[in-house]
Amino acid sequence: MIPKKKLVAITIWLILNVIIFWFVGLVSSGYSLEGYLPGQSDRVEWYAPVVHTTPGDEPMGILYMVDRHGTIYYYIVWQDEYFSNSLIDKLYRFLRGLVYGGATEDIEVVRVNPNNGTFYFQTYRHTAIHGKLFPNGSCVLADENSIIQNCSVNGTHLRMYVVTWNHMLSLNPEAGTKGTFLPMRRMSPDDYVSLGMFRRTQKTIGGVTVSALGVAVAATLLLNGVLYWAWRRGYLTEENRRKARKGTKSAVRDTWDSLIRELKR
Structure with missing residues:
Protein backbone atom coordinates (compact mmCIF):
# COMPACT_ATOMS: atom_id res chain seq x y z
CA MET A 1 0.00 0.00 0.00
CA SER A 28 0.02 31.04 -25.64
CA SER A 29 -2.77 30.37 -28.16
CA GLY A 30 -5.51 32.82 -27.13
CA TYR A 31 -8.12 30.13 -27.75
CA SER A 32 -10.58 28.50 -25.41
CA LEU A 33 -10.52 24.73 -24.97
CA GLU A 34 -13.08 24.37 -27.77
CA GLY A 35 -11.28 26.68 -30.21
CA TYR A 36 -13.71 29.61 -29.83
CA LEU A 37 -11.93 32.89 -30.61
CA PRO A 38 -12.37 35.30 -27.69
CA GLY A 39 -11.00 38.55 -29.17
CA GLN A 40 -12.67 41.86 -30.00
CA SER A 41 -11.90 44.44 -32.70
CA ASP A 42 -13.31 47.85 -33.60
CA ARG A 43 -12.33 47.28 -37.24
CA VAL A 44 -14.69 44.42 -38.01
CA GLU A 45 -17.02 46.59 -40.09
CA TRP A 46 -14.12 48.18 -41.99
CA TYR A 47 -12.81 44.89 -43.38
CA ALA A 48 -15.98 42.87 -43.98
CA PRO A 49 -15.84 41.22 -47.44
CA VAL A 50 -18.29 42.17 -50.17
CA VAL A 51 -19.70 38.89 -51.52
CA HIS A 52 -20.76 38.47 -55.16
CA THR A 53 -22.79 35.32 -55.79
CA THR A 54 -25.30 33.84 -58.23
CA PRO A 55 -28.81 35.33 -57.73
CA GLY A 56 -30.93 32.84 -55.82
CA ASP A 57 -27.92 31.37 -54.01
CA GLU A 58 -27.23 34.17 -51.55
CA PRO A 59 -25.63 33.47 -48.16
CA MET A 60 -27.70 33.83 -45.00
CA GLY A 61 -25.14 36.21 -43.52
CA ILE A 62 -21.65 36.59 -42.09
CA LEU A 63 -20.49 35.57 -38.63
CA TYR A 64 -17.13 36.75 -37.35
CA MET A 65 -14.60 36.01 -34.63
CA VAL A 66 -11.39 37.80 -33.68
CA ASP A 67 -8.20 36.30 -32.29
CA ARG A 68 -6.10 37.93 -29.59
CA HIS A 69 -3.80 39.56 -32.17
CA GLY A 70 -6.70 41.37 -33.86
CA THR A 71 -6.94 39.10 -36.91
CA ILE A 72 -10.58 38.89 -38.04
CA TYR A 73 -12.19 35.66 -39.27
CA TYR A 74 -15.29 36.21 -41.42
CA TYR A 75 -17.48 33.12 -41.84
CA ILE A 76 -19.83 33.44 -44.83
CA VAL A 77 -22.75 31.10 -44.14
CA TRP A 78 -24.99 29.48 -46.78
CA GLN A 79 -27.99 27.39 -45.81
CA ASP A 80 -26.56 24.50 -47.81
CA GLU A 81 -24.70 23.65 -51.00
CA TYR A 82 -26.16 21.66 -53.89
CA PHE A 83 -24.50 19.53 -56.53
CA SER A 84 -26.11 19.31 -59.98
CA ASN A 85 -26.55 15.52 -59.83
CA SER A 86 -29.35 14.75 -57.34
CA LEU A 87 -27.99 11.33 -56.30
CA ILE A 88 -24.47 12.62 -55.69
CA ASP A 89 -25.96 15.65 -53.98
CA LYS A 90 -27.87 13.51 -51.45
CA LEU A 91 -24.81 11.36 -50.74
CA TYR A 92 -22.59 14.42 -50.42
CA ARG A 93 -24.95 16.15 -47.98
CA PHE A 94 -25.24 12.97 -45.90
CA LEU A 95 -21.44 12.70 -45.60
CA ARG A 96 -21.13 16.38 -44.73
CA GLY A 97 -23.69 15.92 -41.99
CA LEU A 98 -21.57 13.13 -40.51
CA VAL A 99 -18.32 15.10 -40.77
CA TYR A 100 -19.74 18.30 -39.25
CA GLY A 101 -21.84 16.66 -36.55
CA GLY A 102 -25.20 17.03 -38.29
CA ALA A 103 -24.70 20.63 -39.48
CA THR A 104 -25.33 20.94 -43.23
CA GLU A 105 -24.70 24.68 -43.61
CA ASP A 106 -21.90 25.60 -45.98
CA ILE A 107 -19.35 28.00 -44.53
CA GLU A 108 -16.46 29.75 -46.26
CA VAL A 109 -13.87 31.67 -44.27
CA VAL A 110 -12.10 34.90 -45.19
CA ARG A 111 -9.35 35.89 -42.79
CA VAL A 112 -8.05 39.46 -42.68
CA ASN A 113 -5.32 40.97 -40.52
CA PRO A 114 -5.98 44.74 -40.32
CA ASN A 115 -2.55 45.35 -38.77
CA ASN A 116 -0.65 44.46 -41.94
CA GLY A 117 -3.37 44.09 -44.59
CA THR A 118 -2.80 40.38 -45.19
CA PHE A 119 -5.67 38.02 -46.00
CA TYR A 120 -6.52 34.37 -46.62
CA PHE A 121 -9.33 32.38 -48.24
CA GLN A 122 -9.81 29.21 -50.33
CA THR A 123 -10.45 29.03 -54.07
CA TYR A 124 -10.79 26.24 -56.67
CA ARG A 125 -10.04 22.73 -55.29
CA HIS A 126 -9.71 24.23 -51.79
CA THR A 127 -6.42 25.89 -52.72
CA ALA A 128 -5.29 28.36 -50.06
CA ILE A 129 -4.84 31.95 -51.23
CA HIS A 130 -2.67 34.35 -49.26
CA GLY A 131 -2.32 37.99 -50.19
CA LYS A 132 -1.99 41.59 -49.12
CA LEU A 133 -4.33 44.58 -49.45
CA PHE A 134 -3.14 48.01 -50.60
CA PRO A 135 -4.83 51.39 -49.94
CA ASN A 136 -5.33 51.98 -53.70
CA GLY A 137 -7.73 49.03 -53.88
CA SER A 138 -5.32 46.53 -55.44
CA CYS A 139 -4.05 43.24 -53.98
CA VAL A 140 -0.94 41.16 -54.42
CA LEU A 141 -1.14 37.36 -54.19
CA ALA A 142 1.80 35.96 -52.26
CA ASP A 143 2.08 32.56 -53.95
CA GLU A 144 1.63 33.82 -57.50
CA ASN A 145 3.35 37.18 -56.94
CA SER A 146 0.67 38.76 -59.13
CA ILE A 147 -1.30 41.97 -58.68
CA ILE A 148 -5.10 42.16 -58.98
CA GLN A 149 -6.51 45.62 -59.58
CA ASN A 150 -9.72 46.79 -57.95
CA CYS A 151 -9.89 43.76 -55.66
CA SER A 152 -11.29 45.73 -52.75
CA VAL A 153 -13.56 48.61 -51.81
CA ASN A 154 -11.70 51.50 -50.14
CA GLY A 155 -8.64 49.29 -49.78
CA THR A 156 -10.26 47.28 -46.97
CA HIS A 157 -13.38 45.37 -48.10
CA LEU A 158 -12.30 42.43 -50.29
CA ARG A 159 -14.50 41.82 -53.34
CA MET A 160 -15.18 38.07 -53.12
CA TYR A 161 -16.73 36.22 -56.07
CA VAL A 162 -18.29 32.76 -55.72
CA VAL A 163 -16.77 30.62 -58.51
CA THR A 164 -17.83 27.02 -57.78
CA TRP A 165 -21.01 25.14 -56.90
CA ASN A 166 -19.68 24.61 -53.35
CA HIS A 167 -18.98 28.33 -52.90
CA MET A 168 -15.21 28.52 -53.31
CA LEU A 169 -14.11 32.13 -53.67
CA SER A 170 -11.98 34.27 -55.98
CA LEU A 171 -10.88 37.87 -56.33
CA ASN A 172 -11.39 37.77 -60.08
CA PRO A 173 -14.86 38.88 -61.26
CA GLU A 174 -17.17 35.97 -62.17
CA ALA A 175 -19.84 36.28 -64.86
CA GLY A 176 -23.40 35.92 -63.58
CA THR A 177 -22.63 36.95 -60.00
CA LYS A 178 -24.05 39.94 -58.21
CA GLY A 179 -23.03 41.80 -55.06
CA THR A 180 -25.34 41.25 -52.13
CA PHE A 181 -25.80 42.92 -48.74
CA LEU A 182 -25.30 40.45 -45.91
CA PRO A 183 -26.21 40.91 -42.24
CA MET A 184 -23.20 40.42 -39.97
CA ARG A 185 -22.79 39.69 -36.28
CA ARG A 186 -20.33 38.16 -33.89
CA MET A 187 -20.43 34.38 -33.71
CA SER A 188 -21.95 33.32 -30.40
CA PRO A 189 -20.98 30.14 -28.51
CA ASP A 190 -24.37 28.70 -29.54
CA ASP A 191 -23.58 29.39 -33.22
CA TYR A 192 -20.18 27.80 -32.75
CA VAL A 193 -21.67 24.59 -31.39
CA SER A 194 -24.68 24.32 -33.71
CA LEU A 195 -22.59 24.87 -36.86
CA GLY A 196 -19.97 22.31 -35.83
CA MET A 197 -17.27 24.99 -36.03
CA PHE A 198 -14.66 23.06 -34.06
CA ARG A 199 -14.49 20.45 -36.82
CA ARG A 200 -14.70 23.04 -39.58
CA THR A 201 -11.91 25.24 -38.23
CA GLN A 202 -9.37 22.57 -37.37
CA LYS A 203 -7.28 23.43 -40.45
CA THR A 204 -7.65 27.16 -39.85
CA ILE A 205 -6.52 27.08 -36.22
CA GLY A 206 -4.47 23.89 -36.48
CA GLY A 207 -1.15 25.72 -36.71
CA VAL A 208 -1.87 27.84 -33.66
CA THR A 209 -3.12 24.83 -31.70
CA VAL A 210 -0.06 22.70 -32.50
CA SER A 211 2.25 25.60 -31.65
CA ALA A 212 0.47 26.26 -28.35
CA LEU A 213 0.53 22.60 -27.36
Missing part, protein backbone atom coordinates in the same frame (compact mmCIF):
# COMPACT_ATOMS: atom_id res chain seq x y z
CA ILE A 2 1.30 3.45 -0.95
CA PRO A 3 2.10 5.63 2.09
CA LYS A 4 -0.30 8.53 2.58
CA LYS A 5 2.39 11.22 2.26
CA LYS A 6 3.68 9.72 -0.98
CA LEU A 7 0.13 9.48 -2.39
CA VAL A 8 -0.47 13.16 -1.56
CA ALA A 9 2.81 14.12 -3.23
CA ILE A 10 1.94 12.19 -6.40
CA THR A 11 -1.53 13.75 -6.50
CA ILE A 12 -0.11 17.27 -6.15
CA TRP A 13 2.46 16.52 -8.86
CA LEU A 14 -0.23 15.33 -11.29
CA ILE A 15 -2.50 18.31 -10.59
CA LEU A 16 0.42 20.71 -11.02
CA ASN A 17 1.31 19.14 -14.38
CA VAL A 18 -2.26 19.42 -15.66
CA ILE A 19 -2.58 23.06 -14.54
CA ILE A 20 0.74 24.10 -16.09
CA PHE A 21 0.04 22.25 -19.36
CA TRP A 22 -3.41 23.72 -20.00
CA PHE A 23 -2.69 27.18 -18.62
CA VAL A 24 0.40 27.65 -20.78
CA GLY A 25 -1.35 26.13 -23.81
CA LEU A 26 -4.37 28.41 -23.56
CA VAL A 27 -2.43 31.58 -22.76
CA GLY A 214 4.24 22.51 -28.17
CA VAL A 215 4.84 25.42 -25.79
CA ALA A 216 2.69 23.71 -23.16
CA VAL A 217 4.67 20.46 -23.47
CA ALA A 218 7.95 22.37 -23.18
CA ALA A 219 6.73 24.21 -20.06
CA THR A 220 5.56 20.95 -18.48
CA LEU A 221 8.88 19.24 -19.21
CA LEU A 222 10.72 22.24 -17.74
CA LEU A 223 8.61 22.02 -14.58
CA ASN A 224 9.39 18.33 -14.19
CA GLY A 225 13.06 18.95 -14.90
CA VAL A 226 13.22 21.52 -12.10
CA LEU A 227 11.39 19.15 -9.71
CA TYR A 228 13.74 16.28 -10.61
CA TRP A 229 16.80 18.49 -10.08
CA ALA A 230 15.43 19.62 -6.70
CA TRP A 231 14.75 16.00 -5.73
CA ARG A 232 18.24 14.84 -6.76
CA ARG A 233 19.85 17.68 -4.78
CA GLY A 234 17.83 16.69 -1.73
CA TYR A 235 15.77 19.86 -1.54
CA LEU A 236 12.53 17.87 -1.45
CA THR A 237 13.47 15.58 1.44
CA GLU A 238 11.44 15.68 4.65
CA GLU A 239 14.37 17.09 6.60
CA ASN A 240 14.91 19.97 4.18
CA ARG A 241 11.18 20.71 4.09
CA ARG A 242 11.20 20.95 7.91
CA LYS A 243 14.19 23.30 7.75
CA ALA A 244 12.44 25.41 5.12
CA ARG A 245 9.28 25.62 7.24
CA LYS A 246 11.33 26.45 10.32
CA GLY A 247 13.27 29.09 8.40
CA THR A 248 10.07 30.64 7.06
CA LYS A 249 8.51 30.76 10.51
CA SER A 250 11.69 32.27 11.93
CA ALA A 251 11.78 34.92 9.19
CA VAL A 252 8.13 35.81 9.76
CA ARG A 253 8.68 35.99 13.52
CA ASP A 254 11.75 38.22 13.12
CA THR A 255 9.87 40.52 10.73
CA TRP A 256 6.94 40.75 13.15
CA ASP A 257 9.24 41.48 16.10
CA SER A 258 10.98 44.23 14.14
CA LEU A 259 7.63 45.78 13.24
CA ILE A 260 6.49 45.75 16.87
CA ARG A 261 9.77 47.40 17.96
CA GLU A 262 9.32 50.15 15.38
CA LEU A 263 5.76 50.80 16.50
CA LYS A 264 6.82 51.08 20.17
CA ARG A 265 9.34 53.82 19.40
Whole structure:
Protein backbone atom coordinates (compact mmCIF):
# COMPACT_ATOMS: atom_id res chain seq x y z
CA MET A 1 0.00 0.00 0.00
CA ILE A 2 1.30 3.45 -0.95
CA PRO A 3 2.10 5.63 2.09
CA LYS A 4 -0.30 8.53 2.58
CA LYS A 5 2.39 11.22 2.26
CA LYS A 6 3.68 9.72 -0.98
CA LEU A 7 0.13 9.48 -2.39
CA VAL A 8 -0.47 13.16 -1.56
CA ALA A 9 2.81 14.12 -3.23
CA ILE A 10 1.94 12.19 -6.40
CA THR A 11 -1.53 13.75 -6.50
CA ILE A 12 -0.11 17.27 -6.15
CA TRP A 13 2.46 16.52 -8.86
CA LEU A 14 -0.23 15.33 -11.29
CA ILE A 15 -2.50 18.31 -10.59
CA LEU A 16 0.42 20.71 -11.02
CA ASN A 17 1.31 19.14 -14.38
CA VAL A 18 -2.26 19.42 -15.66
CA ILE A 19 -2.58 23.06 -14.54
CA ILE A 20 0.74 24.10 -16.09
CA PHE A 21 0.04 22.25 -19.36
CA TRP A 22 -3.41 23.72 -20.00
CA PHE A 23 -2.69 27.18 -18.62
CA VAL A 24 0.40 27.65 -20.78
CA GLY A 25 -1.35 26.13 -23.81
CA LEU A 26 -4.37 28.41 -23.56
CA VAL A 27 -2.43 31.58 -22.76
CA SER A 28 0.02 31.04 -25.64
CA SER A 29 -2.77 30.37 -28.16
CA GLY A 30 -5.51 32.82 -27.13
CA TYR A 31 -8.12 30.13 -27.75
CA SER A 32 -10.58 28.50 -25.41
CA LEU A 33 -10.52 24.73 -24.97
CA GLU A 34 -13.08 24.37 -27.77
CA GLY A 35 -11.28 26.68 -30.21
CA TYR A 36 -13.71 29.61 -29.83
CA LEU A 37 -11.93 32.89 -30.61
CA PRO A 38 -12.37 35.30 -27.69
CA GLY A 39 -11.00 38.55 -29.17
CA GLN A 40 -12.67 41.86 -30.00
CA SER A 41 -11.90 44.44 -32.70
CA ASP A 42 -13.31 47.85 -33.60
CA ARG A 43 -12.33 47.28 -37.24
CA VAL A 44 -14.69 44.42 -38.01
CA GLU A 45 -17.02 46.59 -40.09
CA TRP A 46 -14.12 48.18 -41.99
CA TYR A 47 -12.81 44.89 -43.38
CA ALA A 48 -15.98 42.87 -43.98
CA PRO A 49 -15.84 41.22 -47.44
CA VAL A 50 -18.29 42.17 -50.17
CA VAL A 51 -19.70 38.89 -51.52
CA HIS A 52 -20.76 38.47 -55.16
CA THR A 53 -22.79 35.32 -55.79
CA THR A 54 -25.30 33.84 -58.23
CA PRO A 55 -28.81 35.33 -57.73
CA GLY A 56 -30.93 32.84 -55.82
CA ASP A 57 -27.92 31.37 -54.01
CA GLU A 58 -27.23 34.17 -51.55
CA PRO A 59 -25.63 33.47 -48.16
CA MET A 60 -27.70 33.83 -45.00
CA GLY A 61 -25.14 36.21 -43.52
CA ILE A 62 -21.65 36.59 -42.09
CA LEU A 63 -20.49 35.57 -38.63
CA TYR A 64 -17.13 36.75 -37.35
CA MET A 65 -14.60 36.01 -34.63
CA VAL A 66 -11.39 37.80 -33.68
CA ASP A 67 -8.20 36.30 -32.29
CA ARG A 68 -6.10 37.93 -29.59
CA HIS A 69 -3.80 39.56 -32.17
CA GLY A 70 -6.70 41.37 -33.86
CA THR A 71 -6.94 39.10 -36.91
CA ILE A 72 -10.58 38.89 -38.04
CA TYR A 73 -12.19 35.66 -39.27
CA TYR A 74 -15.29 36.21 -41.42
CA TYR A 75 -17.48 33.12 -41.84
CA ILE A 76 -19.83 33.44 -44.83
CA VAL A 77 -22.75 31.10 -44.14
CA TRP A 78 -24.99 29.48 -46.78
CA GLN A 79 -27.99 27.39 -45.81
CA ASP A 80 -26.56 24.50 -47.81
CA GLU A 81 -24.70 23.65 -51.00
CA TYR A 82 -26.16 21.66 -53.89
CA PHE A 83 -24.50 19.53 -56.53
CA SER A 84 -26.11 19.31 -59.98
CA ASN A 85 -26.55 15.52 -59.83
CA SER A 86 -29.35 14.75 -57.34
CA LEU A 87 -27.99 11.33 -56.30
CA ILE A 88 -24.47 12.62 -55.69
CA ASP A 89 -25.96 15.65 -53.98
CA LYS A 90 -27.87 13.51 -51.45
CA LEU A 91 -24.81 11.36 -50.74
CA TYR A 92 -22.59 14.42 -50.42
CA ARG A 93 -24.95 16.15 -47.98
CA PHE A 94 -25.24 12.97 -45.90
CA LEU A 95 -21.44 12.70 -45.60
CA ARG A 96 -21.13 16.38 -44.73
CA GLY A 97 -23.69 15.92 -41.99
CA LEU A 98 -21.57 13.13 -40.51
CA VAL A 99 -18.32 15.10 -40.77
CA TYR A 100 -19.74 18.30 -39.25
CA GLY A 101 -21.84 16.66 -36.55
CA GLY A 102 -25.20 17.03 -38.29
CA ALA A 103 -24.70 20.63 -39.48
CA THR A 104 -25.33 20.94 -43.23
CA GLU A 105 -24.70 24.68 -43.61
CA ASP A 106 -21.90 25.60 -45.98
CA ILE A 107 -19.35 28.00 -44.53
CA GLU A 108 -16.46 29.75 -46.26
CA VAL A 109 -13.87 31.67 -44.27
CA VAL A 110 -12.10 34.90 -45.19
CA ARG A 111 -9.35 35.89 -42.79
CA VAL A 112 -8.05 39.46 -42.68
CA ASN A 113 -5.32 40.97 -40.52
CA PRO A 114 -5.98 44.74 -40.32
CA ASN A 115 -2.55 45.35 -38.77
CA ASN A 116 -0.65 44.46 -41.94
CA GLY A 117 -3.37 44.09 -44.59
CA THR A 118 -2.80 40.38 -45.19
CA PHE A 119 -5.67 38.02 -46.00
CA TYR A 120 -6.52 34.37 -46.62
CA PHE A 121 -9.33 32.38 -48.24
CA GLN A 122 -9.81 29.21 -50.33
CA THR A 123 -10.45 29.03 -54.07
CA TYR A 124 -10.79 26.24 -56.67
CA ARG A 125 -10.04 22.73 -55.29
CA HIS A 126 -9.71 24.23 -51.79
CA THR A 127 -6.42 25.89 -52.72
CA ALA A 128 -5.29 28.36 -50.06
CA ILE A 129 -4.84 31.95 -51.23
CA HIS A 130 -2.67 34.35 -49.26
CA GLY A 131 -2.32 37.99 -50.19
CA LYS A 132 -1.99 41.59 -49.12
CA LEU A 133 -4.33 44.58 -49.45
CA PHE A 134 -3.14 48.01 -50.60
CA PRO A 135 -4.83 51.39 -49.94
CA ASN A 136 -5.33 51.98 -53.70
CA GLY A 137 -7.73 49.03 -53.88
CA SER A 138 -5.32 46.53 -55.44
CA CYS A 139 -4.05 43.24 -53.98
CA VAL A 140 -0.94 41.16 -54.42
CA LEU A 141 -1.14 37.36 -54.19
CA ALA A 142 1.80 35.96 -52.26
CA ASP A 143 2.08 32.56 -53.95
CA GLU A 144 1.63 33.82 -57.50
CA ASN A 145 3.35 37.18 -56.94
CA SER A 146 0.67 38.76 -59.13
CA ILE A 147 -1.30 41.97 -58.68
CA ILE A 148 -5.10 42.16 -58.98
CA GLN A 149 -6.51 45.62 -59.58
CA ASN A 150 -9.72 46.79 -57.95
CA CYS A 151 -9.89 43.76 -55.66
CA SER A 152 -11.29 45.73 -52.75
CA VAL A 153 -13.56 48.61 -51.81
CA ASN A 154 -11.70 51.50 -50.14
CA GLY A 155 -8.64 49.29 -49.78
CA THR A 156 -10.26 47.28 -46.97
CA HIS A 157 -13.38 45.37 -48.10
CA LEU A 158 -12.30 42.43 -50.29
CA ARG A 159 -14.50 41.82 -53.34
CA MET A 160 -15.18 38.07 -53.12
CA TYR A 161 -16.73 36.22 -56.07
CA VAL A 162 -18.29 32.76 -55.72
CA VAL A 163 -16.77 30.62 -58.51
CA THR A 164 -17.83 27.02 -57.78
CA TRP A 165 -21.01 25.14 -56.90
CA ASN A 166 -19.68 24.61 -53.35
CA HIS A 167 -18.98 28.33 -52.90
CA MET A 168 -15.21 28.52 -53.31
CA LEU A 169 -14.11 32.13 -53.67
CA SER A 170 -11.98 34.27 -55.98
CA LEU A 171 -10.88 37.87 -56.33
CA ASN A 172 -11.39 37.77 -60.08
CA PRO A 173 -14.86 38.88 -61.26
CA GLU A 174 -17.17 35.97 -62.17
CA ALA A 175 -19.84 36.28 -64.86
CA GLY A 176 -23.40 35.92 -63.58
CA THR A 177 -22.63 36.95 -60.00
CA LYS A 178 -24.05 39.94 -58.21
CA GLY A 179 -23.03 41.80 -55.06
CA THR A 180 -25.34 41.25 -52.13
CA PHE A 181 -25.80 42.92 -48.74
CA LEU A 182 -25.30 40.45 -45.91
CA PRO A 183 -26.21 40.91 -42.24
CA MET A 184 -23.20 40.42 -39.97
CA ARG A 185 -22.79 39.69 -36.28
CA ARG A 186 -20.33 38.16 -33.89
CA MET A 187 -20.43 34.38 -33.71
CA SER A 188 -21.95 33.32 -30.40
CA PRO A 189 -20.98 30.14 -28.51
CA ASP A 190 -24.37 28.70 -29.54
CA ASP A 191 -23.58 29.39 -33.22
CA TYR A 192 -20.18 27.80 -32.75
CA VAL A 193 -21.67 24.59 -31.39
CA SER A 194 -24.68 24.32 -33.71
CA LEU A 195 -22.59 24.87 -36.86
CA GLY A 196 -19.97 22.31 -35.83
CA MET A 197 -17.27 24.99 -36.03
CA PHE A 198 -14.66 23.06 -34.06
CA ARG A 199 -14.49 20.45 -36.82
CA ARG A 200 -14.70 23.04 -39.58
CA THR A 201 -11.91 25.24 -38.23
CA GLN A 202 -9.37 22.57 -37.37
CA LYS A 203 -7.28 23.43 -40.45
CA THR A 204 -7.65 27.16 -39.85
CA ILE A 205 -6.52 27.08 -36.22
CA GLY A 206 -4.47 23.89 -36.48
CA GLY A 207 -1.15 25.72 -36.71
CA VAL A 208 -1.87 27.84 -33.66
CA THR A 209 -3.12 24.83 -31.70
CA VAL A 210 -0.06 22.70 -32.50
CA SER A 211 2.25 25.60 -31.65
CA ALA A 212 0.47 26.26 -28.35
CA LEU A 213 0.53 22.60 -27.36
CA GLY A 214 4.24 22.51 -28.17
CA VAL A 215 4.84 25.42 -25.79
CA ALA A 216 2.69 23.71 -23.16
CA VAL A 217 4.67 20.46 -23.47
CA ALA A 218 7.95 22.37 -23.18
CA ALA A 219 6.73 24.21 -20.06
CA THR A 220 5.56 20.95 -18.48
CA LEU A 221 8.88 19.24 -19.21
CA LEU A 222 10.72 22.24 -17.74
CA LEU A 223 8.61 22.02 -14.58
CA ASN A 224 9.39 18.33 -14.19
CA GLY A 225 13.06 18.95 -14.90
CA VAL A 226 13.22 21.52 -12.10
CA LEU A 227 11.39 19.15 -9.71
CA TYR A 228 13.74 16.28 -10.61
CA TRP A 229 16.80 18.49 -10.08
CA ALA A 230 15.43 19.62 -6.70
CA TRP A 231 14.75 16.00 -5.73
CA ARG A 232 18.24 14.84 -6.76
CA ARG A 233 19.85 17.68 -4.78
CA GLY A 234 17.83 16.69 -1.73
CA TYR A 235 15.77 19.86 -1.54
CA LEU A 236 12.53 17.87 -1.45
CA THR A 237 13.47 15.58 1.44
CA GLU A 238 11.44 15.68 4.65
CA GLU A 239 14.37 17.09 6.60
CA ASN A 240 14.91 19.97 4.18
CA ARG A 241 11.18 20.71 4.09
CA ARG A 242 11.20 20.95 7.91
CA LYS A 243 14.19 23.30 7.75
CA ALA A 244 12.44 25.41 5.12
CA ARG A 245 9.28 25.62 7.24
CA LYS A 246 11.33 26.45 10.32
CA GLY A 247 13.27 29.09 8.40
CA THR A 248 10.07 30.64 7.06
CA LYS A 249 8.51 30.76 10.51
CA SER A 250 11.69 32.27 11.93
CA ALA A 251 11.78 34.92 9.19
CA VAL A 252 8.13 35.81 9.76
CA ARG A 253 8.68 35.99 13.52
CA ASP A 254 11.75 38.22 13.12
CA THR A 255 9.87 40.52 10.73
CA TRP A 256 6.94 40.75 13.15
CA ASP A 257 9.24 41.48 16.10
CA SER A 258 10.98 44.23 14.14
CA LEU A 259 7.63 45.78 13.24
CA ILE A 260 6.49 45.75 16.87
CA ARG A 261 9.77 47.40 17.96
CA GLU A 262 9.32 50.15 15.38
CA LEU A 263 5.76 50.80 16.50
CA LYS A 264 6.82 51.08 20.17
CA ARG A 265 9.34 53.82 19.40
